[in-house]
Amino acid sequence: MTADQSHEHEHVSALSGEEAPPPPPIAPAEPGTFKKAMRQKRFTVGLGITLLLVAFVIFAPYLAPYGENEVAGPPYNKAAGVFGTDYLGQDVLSRVMHGGGEILLIALLGTLVGMVLGIAIGVVAAYGGGWWDEVLMRLNDVILSFPQILLALVVLTALQKPSAWILIVLVGVSHAPRVARLARGVALGIVSRDFVIAAEALGEKRSRVILAEVLPNMNAPLLAEAGLRLTYSIGLVGALGFLGFSADPGAANWGQMIQENRLGLATQPWAVLAPVIIIAIFAIGTNLMADGIAQVAQRGDN
Amino acid sequence: MTATSDAPVEKVGVPKGGLVVEDLSVMLTGKDIDVVNDIDLVLKPGEVVGLVGESGSGKTTVGTSLLNYSRAGAYIGSGRVLLEGRDILSMKWQEVRQVRGEEIAYVPQDPASALNPAIRIGKQIVELLELRGIGTKESRLQGARDGLAEVGLPNDDEFLSRYAHQLSGGQVQRVALAMAFLPKPKVLVLDEPTTGLDVTTQAMVLDTMAQLCRTHGVSALYVTHDLAVVANIADRVAVMYAGQIAELGPKEAIFRAPSHPYTRALLDSIPHLSQARALTGIPGRTPAPGARPSGCRFNDRCAYAIDACRKDVPELREVAPDHQVRCIRAGEIGTWDISRGVVPDADPDRKRDIILSIENLNIFYGRKHVVHDVSFDLAKAEVIALVGESGSGKTTISRSVGGLHKDWTGTITFDGDVLAKSARQRDATNRKRLQYIFQNPYLSLNPRLTIEQIVKRPMELFGIASGKEATDRVVELLDQVALGPRMLKYQASRLSGGERQRVAIARALAAEPDVLICDEITSALDVSVQGSIVALLEGLRKQRGISMLFVTHNLALVRSIGSGVQILKAGRVVESGPVVTVMETPKEEYTRNLLSKSPRID
Numbered sequence: 096m097t098a099d100q101s102h103e104h105e106h107v108s109a110l111s112g113e114e115a116p117p118p119p120p121i122a123p124a125e126p127g128t129f130k131k132a133m134r135q136k137r138f139t140v141g142l143g144i145t146l147l148l149v150a151f152v153i154f155a156p157y158l159a160p161y162g163e164n165e166v167a168g169p170p171y172n173k174a175a176g177v178f179g180t181d182y183l184g185q186d187v188l189s190r191v192m193h194g195g196g197e198i199l200l201i202a203l204l205g206t207l208v209g210m211v212l213g214i215a216i217g218v219v220a221a222y223g224g225g226w227w228d229e230v231l232m233r234l235n236d237v238i239l240s241f242p243q244i245l246l247a248l249v250v251l252t253a254l255q256k257p258s259a260w261i262l263i264v265l266v267g268v269s270h271a272p273r274v275a276r277l278a279r280g281v282a283l284g285i286v287s288r289d290f291v292i293a294a295e296a297l298g299e300k301r302s303r304v305i306l307a308e309v310l311p312n313m314n315a316p317l318l319a320e321a322g323l324r325l326t327y328s329i330g331l332v333g334a335l336g337f338l339g340f341s342a343d344p345g346a347a348n349w350g351q352m353i354q355e356n357r358l359g360l361a362t363q364p365w366a367v368l369a370p371v372i373i374i375a376i377f378a379i380g381t382n383l384m385a386d387g388i389a390q391v392a393q394r395g396d397n
Numbered sequence: 398m399t400a401t402s403d404a405p406v407e408k409v410g411v412p413k414g415g416l417v418v419e420d421l422s423v424m425l426t427g428k429d430i431d432v433v434n435d436i437d438l439v440l441k442p443g444e445v446v447g448l449v450g451e452s453g454s455g456k457t458t459v460g461t462s463l464l465n466y467s468r469a470g471a472y473i474g475s476g477r478v479l480l481e482g483r484d485i486l487s488m489k490w491q492e493v494r495q496v497r498g499e500e501i502a503y504v505p506q507d508p509a510s511a512l513n514p515a516i517r518i519g520k521q522i523v524e525l526l527e528l529r530g531i532g533t534k535e536s537r538l539q540g541a542r543d544g545l546a547e548v549g550l551p552n553d554d555e556f557l558s559r560y561a562h563q564l565s566g567g568q569v570q571r572v573a574l575a576m577a578f579l580p581k582p583k584v585l586v587l588d589e590p591t592t593g594l595d596v597t598t599q600a601m602v603l604d605t606m607a608q609l610c611r612t613h614g615v616s617a618l619y620v621t622h623d624l625a626v627v628a629n630i631a632d633r634v635a636v637m638y639a640g641q642i643a644e645l646g647p648k649e650a651i652f653r654a655p656s657h658p659y660t661r662a663l664l665d666s667i668p669h670l671s672q673a674r675a676l677t678g679i680p681g682r683t684p685a686p687g688a689r690p691s692g693c694r695f696n697d698r699c700a701y702a703i704d705a706c707r708k709d710v711p712e713l714r715e716v717a718p719d720h721q722v723r724c725i726r727a728g729e730i731g732t733w734d735i736s737r738g739v740v741p742d743a744d745p746d747r748k749r750d751i752i753l754s755i756e757n758l759n760i761f762y763g764r765k766h767v768v769h770d771v772s773f774d775l776a777k778a779e780v781i782a783l784v785g786e787s788g789s790g791k792t793t794i795s796r797s798v799g800g801l802h803k804d805w806t807g808t809i810t811f812d813g814d815v816l817a818k819s820a821r822q823r824d825a826t827n828r829k830r831l832q833y834i835f836q837n838p839y840l841s842l843n844p845r846l847t848i849e850q851i852v853k854r855p856m857e858l859f860g861i862a863s864g865k866e867a868t869d870r871v872v873e874l875l876d877q878v879a880l881g882p883r884m885l886k887y888q889a890s891r892l893s894g895g896e897r898q899r900v901a902i903a904r905a906l907a908a909e910p911d912v913l914i915c916d917e918i919t920s921a922l923d924v925s926v927q928g929s930i931v932a933l934l935e936g937l938r939k940q941r942g943i944s945m946l947f948v949t950h951n952l953a954l955v956r957s958i959g960s961g962v963q964i965l966k967a968g969r970v971v972e973s974g975p976v977v978t979v980m981e982t983p984k985e986e987y988t989r990n991l992l993s994k995s996p997r998i999d
Contacts, residue, residue: 288840288841289835289836289837289840289841290840290841290842290843292801292835293833293835293841293904294854295801295820295821296799296800296801296820296828296833297820297828297854297855297858297908298820298821298823298825298828298858299854299858307843307846308843311843311845311846312843312844312845
């Protein structure tokens with residue numbers, strides 16, 4: 096703001112002033128969703144529980160005292176091993192240690208499939224608007240009207256022997272419409288913002304507008320949703336196991352263990368309780384994580 | 398007022414009814430950082446004091462402190478607010494509740510959010526009277542009617558049974574004024590009550606307010622960022638900067654003989670209706686609490702700063718009767734000359750080389766016909782301003798020209814090519830040569846991308862440059878818009894509003910356009926930032942020969958930047974022509990009305 100700064104200046108850069116003000120302090124960088132979530136106690140606790148359980152599922156089979164189908168003593172024996180034996184005389188602790196792999200894998204991949212599918216539907220519906228929105232979301236409502244487990248059961252009963260892939264796709268497809276609804280809601284608030292319109296005015300490809308402009312601004316609520324969906328997936332896969340639908344009926348599976356041993360609940364409760372508790376801990380861990388992210392997302396980070 | 402004495406009540410010249418603020422400071426909770434400090438202010442009865450400052454100056458904080466209120470995260474650290482000798486800051490909360498509304502009333506910036514949307518207007522006012530124990534059950538409804546009549550609103554049953562959303566912005570604001578005045582307060586705090594209103598509505602609200610203050614002998618603190626409004630209604634003006642009062646004095650003194658460099662810089666950055674001014678901004682940005690420089694808080698942006706300015710915080714000192722300045726060099730820096738920034742108006746008879754012409758433009762929103770038969774053209778290196786009140790269709794026109802709204806008929810010809818309706822249907826050359834800059838820089842930049850990515854994108858898209866070469870050009874462009882290369886890796890969320898708008902301009906320039914469409918691009922920014930943005934655009938126009946379609950509601954700004962103007966009303970052009978002609982000799986009643994209602998400084 097010196098007197099010599101008049102309109103005569105042809106050089107635009109001169110507007111910054113000859114006196115060159117000291118660089119103003121810049122606000123500290125906005126930390127990412129993950130960093131902000133790490134400051135949340137419930138998120139760190141949830142993350143800790145989840146990571147511990149994942150490590151347990153991966154490494155426990157190598158440390159198990161007995162093999163997956165090894166007979167350790169008479170059936171429903173409380174005395175043998177830490178948690179006793181199950182209906183076939185297999186060691187419950189070893190079964191629990193072996194039985195997480197399938198649940199974890201199907202739950203994780205199923206959630207991933209459901210998220211990708213759901214986000215794709217939701218964002219395209221929000222960005223496309225008009226007919227796209229109507230058609231996609233009404234089809235979505237059709238799938239949404241089936242309870243998750245029923246949808247899976249309808250397909251599974253028609254198949255002789257479900258493979259792990261079928262289970263993953265089923266879990267994913269049953270999640271997708273729920274994710275799509277949320278994704279559409281979040282995306283609707285973003286596609287009308289000026290920076291998306293600015294990209295449109297430049298003539299960016301639609302796919303690029305979605306990938307580069309819209310999606311990066313949705314990550315906090317979507318992460319929270321992913322955590323929540325993972326919780327549901329664990330429950331769903333466990334329930335399917337309980338109902339007898341698992342990729343390998345002979346292999347150990349937490350959900351299936353509950354069903355196999357429920358007749359001996361009175362005599363050997365551990366054979367049921369052990370898998371129940373571990374599924375519960377897993378679900379609580381992922382749920383805490385989702386909660387933590389949701390709180391960060393809610394506070395708004397723009 | 399001159400010093401913080403210990404016997405404030407007996408101070409001479411403070412008659413009954415006024416308000417005295419002494420040594421007020423507001424601190425951030427948990428930190429030893431002040432938001433505002435050392436505020437001394439006197440409101441005499443019937444007097445309107447304008448408290449002016451840019452965003453971040455602490456003006457609203459001072460305003461609410463008069464009601465013993467501070468926002469979450471801050472607390473009133475010291476000071477006294479004396480109402481007839483009683484200190485509001487040391488009252489018990491029950492007393493404060495009683496004083497608020499009854500003796501000191503507050504009118505918020507957005508009255509629509511202060512009125513309950515589910516309760517009818519009449520009932521709301523009656524409830525207020527009930528709460529304050531005014532009148533009897535029978536007389537209260539009549540009281541509500543009287544209150545509404547006083548602010549010039551209808552007071553029949555139909556109006557009383559309306560909900561807040563059924564009123565216009567100006568009406569809501571006047572209801573809020575009526576409610577503030579009904580308990581007959583002694584002091585009124587108004588926090589930017591006319592921001593977001595049209596000039597005609599604003600003029601009406603201001604008139605109402607001024608009249609009520611005069612008839613009831615109410616003293617008012619009018620908090621605003623708009624110097625022009627203050628020039629119209631205030632008796633005295635306090636200019637705030639970075640949490641302190643920089644200058645305080647009678648209106649005439651502040652506007653004729655400003656003594657603080659900041660006040661002068663502010664006045665240099667505002668446009669006038671009566672003359673074209675070359676606007677200048679203030680370099681740098683307003684420091685946030687905790688980041689303020691030592692010594693005089695303005696020293697890092699001040700053109701007159703000397704070493705002594707960095708050492709001690711200057712005291713407010715008297716330069717003329719009733720006129721105080723917080724600057725140690727106040728006497729030494731010469732007098733301020735309003736006409737220094739005056740430039741000749743754009744020559745109306747200049748030869749024009751048409752680049753963009755709009756013919757018979759009709760625009761629709763669904764079945765609604767919002768713009769009727771608008772035709773005008775834009776020449777090379779020329780700025781045409783589209784002016785009108787909200788709802789006049791000015792932004793709609795600019796969006797249609799920019800290809801962001803496609804429901805229109807008519808012909809838009811751009812350098813020989815007839816433009817398609819939407820940006821997507823236009824070919825890359827036309828998209829590149831016609832760039833749009835949005836009103837709100839907080840919304841128009843993707844918060845997840847870095848400045849480099851944002852500015853580089855148009856170059857990659859239009860094949861102008863890529864890779865290292867593009868990065869070099871980004872640095873060059875940032876330099877042109879007065880931003881340093883260190884911004885490259887920052888995300889937009891870390892920049893201030895003015896810096897963001899510069900980035901948005903740099904992005905538009907990256908495409909090497911021939912025409913810029915500027916949609917109210919300074920309305921979300923502080924005046925000092927507006928000044929520098931206008932100076933920047935003017936430089937670009939001269940240097941690169943860029944033409945601009947400049948949408949604004951601010952007529953004074955048009956005088957500074959435009960060469961031609963189109964006055965719009967309800968989707969039709971009511972008057973058009975060279976800026977000088979239209980503003981000096983308006984032919985239409987509507988234009989004359991707009992001009993007379995616009996707040997003016999001169």
